[in-house]
Amino acid sequence: QVQLVESGGGLVKPGGSLRLSCAASGFTFSDHYMSWIRQAPGKGLEWISFISDSGTSIFYAASVKGRFTISRDNAKNSLYLQMNSLRAEDAAVYYCARENITSDYWGQGTLVTVSS
């Protein structure tokens, strides 16, 4: 069965950095685009980035462009999100999702808190 497990969240100071990981299993990871989507506490869903199956095509939401970098390692069945210059408004649960037509399977998420 499809499993996506995010890790790497935690408390970080404004201006700091964090790297999130998403471990995928139960499907052929290298066949699928993958996304990162976040949800601030008590708020709605915000798509922030996706990456093509080969990693050669990448898109970002305007809110994170220039600060966040998505990447993947198909040999390790893993997706990453490098987050730099973090702001208070980046605090959220970060989900990775498999893209199959659209975001069909989601992980349980990892919480990022940005506070001094």
Added chain:
Amino acid sequence: DIVMTQSPDSLAVSLGERATINCKSSQSVLYSSDNKNYLAWYQQKPGQPPKLLIYWASTRESGVPDRFSGSGSGTDFTLTISSLQAEDVAVYYCQQFFSTRTFGQGTKVEIK
């Protein structure tokens, strides 16, 4: 960017009654080359990630009960729960996947 607007923000429906959620996109999400609407619906229960219910505006994901249905085309879409069950209490989101991805603000469904 395509902006998605849902209505209402919340609704309370009696068990067994119909619930209807609307979603409007700021531009058409109908792709002319395949005549498909790039619109999906998700259900999110507290403490859980979203679950895909419907894609291509009206195609139910495998395992989704047939009381959930989607309709609409172009810029106006509807999610209907034909007979509300207790387990349907959740927040529902529409999402366009015509151009990257954007979500509506969500509609909270409760029992009256």
